[in-house]
Amino acid sequence: MELSKAENIIVIKDLIKTFGDKTILDGFNLNIQKETNVVILGKSGSGKSVLIKCIIGLLQPDSGSILVFNEDITQMNEDELDQARSKIGFLFQSNALYDSMTIRENLEFPLLRHWVDIDRAEVDRLVSEALENVDLLHTLEMMPSELSGGMLKRVALARTMILRPEIILYDEPTTGLDPVTSREIENLIIKLQKKNHTSSIIISHDMNCVKNTSDLVVLLLDGKCYTQGTYEELKQSTDKNIKQFFE
Amino acid sequence: MGLVLTMQLRPSLVDYGVESQLPVMVGLAIVREIGPVITALIFAGKIGSSIGAELGSMKVTEQIDAMTVSGIKPFKYLVATRVLATTLMLPLLTILGDAISLFGAYLGVNIRSVTSFSLFFLQVFKSLNFSDVLPAITKTLFFGFAVGIVGCYKGFNSSKGTQGVGISANSAVVLSSVLIFIIDLLAVQITELLGLN
Numbered sequence A: 001m002e003l004s005k006a007e008n009i010i011v012i013k014d015l016i017k018t019f020g021d022k023t024i025l026d027g028f029n030l031n032i033q034k035e036t037n038v039v040i041l042g043k044s045g046s047g048k049s050v051l052i053k054c055i056i057g058l059l060q061p062d063s064g065s066i067l068v069f070n071e072d073i074t075q076m077n078e079d080e081l082d083q084a085r086s087k088i089g090f091l092f093q094s095n096a097l098y099d100s101m102t103i104r105e106n107l108e109f110p111l112l113r114h115w116v117d118i119d120r121a122e123v124d125r126l127v128s129e130a131l132e133n134v135d136l137l138h139t140l141e142m143m144p145s146e147l148s149g150g151m152l153k154r155v156a157l158a159r160t161m162i163l164r165p166e167i168i169l170y171d172e173p174t175t176g177l178d179p180v181t182s183r184e185i186e187n188l189i190i191k192l193q194k195k196n197h198t199s200s201i202i203i204s205h206d207m208n209c210v211k212n213t214s215d216l217v218v219l220l221l222d223g224k225c226y227t228q229g230t231y232e233e234l235k236q237s238t239d240k241n242i243k244q245f246f247e
Numbered sequence B: 001m002g003l004v005l006t007m008q009l010r011p012s013l014v015d016y017g018v019e020s021q022l023p024v025m026v027g028l029a030i031v032r033e034i035g036p037v038i039t040a041l042i043f044a045g046k047i048g049s050s051i052g053a054e055l056g057s058m059k060v061t062e063q064i065d066a067m068t069v070s071g072i073k074p075f076k077y078l079v080a081t082r083v084l085a086t087t088l089m090l091p092l093l094t095i096l097g098d099a100i101s102l103f104g105a106y107l108g109v110n111i112r113s114v115t116s117f118s119l120f121f122l123q124v125f126k127s128l129n130f131s132d133v134l135p136a137i138t139k140t141l142f143f144g145f146a147v148g149i150v151g152c153y154k155g156f157n158s159s160k161g162t163q164g165v166g167i168s169a170n171s172a173v174v175l176s177s178v179l180i181f182i183i184d185l186l187a188v189q190i191t192e193l194l195g196l197n
């Protein structure tokens, strides 16, 4: 058991990503172990979203490697990527719910795609279960435009979880939400993580969220992993680059 | 359009003493050029901009990324369907537009001289050859294709923010309108080369 706990499920090595002449990631390294929640802290525009979009293969880095379950995402073809992506969930910053579809259709969409031969009853059961997990079963036939920001985030979370991913990437899950709703989302993240034994990367600069959800905090600065440690460790730090996040 | 065209052409034709050719002239102008191009331009303004705006907002709210992550090829799912629809629908709309325009022309003819409905259309259709209609409708397939592709391309390449969506919608209309004129010009050359005139 101890051995499997220490297993690295994501290994990022010397990742470099540029847009034009702007270098966003400049030799980023990170190892993530099974069943841990890693929070990535960094200023707005520091490349946090770019980093997790590289992990799921939405962006192709210039160089470096990203091993997920010991396979390099950056070397995969489309089919292999689809395969790998079915084990990775992604909660988008803007939720990315399809606004022309009902909540039910939104949740069915990834199911029908990734598990082609799934039967109707099973789809219905999984959709209800996922919505029940976030207490929103009553919104099943509604459109995304009828829901509030917090509800949308919960639906998006339900959609992300529906394929039972082993890794979940959260892009600023609490940004733009009021403190009460933020706490709700954090609790859901923790609850679902316990239930499904997932590992996650959470991008955030909401220190409450960082405190509540993190096992490990990584500070992204100038495209590199500036430091890493637990919330308490970083909180004690006297380094001004670290301190500014705790003020 | 048909009505205005008729009214404006009449004085010149009267000058040359060929007023009786009015239905033929107007019919040819509408079916060969004015119907297809004007319909396509309106189509670009309405459908091109809405495709640009729709895909643009899907892009900036990360819905397109979400599809990719869910294993859907956004190109197949979003672009192919839209381009197919615009390509097939524009010819049908053009035929409808032509019909309305010709009816307008009939009214225009009737303002000054009385022609029966059947006589007018008999004259129009007698003067129209297969070689007038076919190239005209064929080019609208390309117009429709251009409107669809440009709308999708601009939408997909929207920059961040709601402002980016407006820009994509707008530039989709401008670029597809310009393309319509270019394709139209090419179409004339090609029909000529093929000796269909």
Ligand SMILES: Nc1ncnc2c1ncn2[C@@H]1O[C@H](COP(=O)(O)OP(=O)(O)O)[C@@H](O)[C@H]1O
Pocket (backbone or CB within 6 Å): A019, A024, A042, A043, A044, A045, A046, A047, A048, A049, A050, A051
């Ligand atoms: N597709 C792109 N093309 C060009 N520049 C981009 C693109 N995506 C992100 N960037 C740039 O990369 C930088 C980091 O962006 P991002 O990762 O979204 O920041 P954040 O840390 O706030 O999530 C920004 O300066 C942004 O302008």
Ligand SMILES: [Mg+2]
Pocket (backbone or CB within 6 Å): A048, A049, A050, A093, A171, A172
């Ligand atoms: Mg971001």
